[in-house]
Amino acid sequence: MRLPNFAFALAAAGLIMPQIALAHTRMVSSTPAANADVAAPTTIVLRFNEALIAPTAKAEIAMTGMPGMANHAPSPITGFTTQLAQDRKYMTLQLARPLAKGTYRVTWSAAGADTHRMNGNFSFTVK
């Protein structure tokens, strides 16, 4: 019976291919890199594995550590703009002024082609 096998193959291909085409949004790399020690940056760039849906792309920055302060409650950093590159794979956070010495956590959320909102975070330290 050739036909059922052929139909099954088509169905299987139909089930598998959308998962390949519609991988979940994830961050591929960033500047500053995760866990890096850097000089005070004025921009933070997040690179993603796929084009983001612009209205879903969001980021927050929090200071989570300060020199000489062991238990620093996360305090939000405000006064930055969030911009997507033309290809919508890069999110650039433009800070109003350089970050002070300390540890920072960047939290992002965004959806790509499959419209599922994903999120993640990374930290870096300004020396």
Ligand SMILES: [Cu+2]
């Ligand atoms: Cu999904």
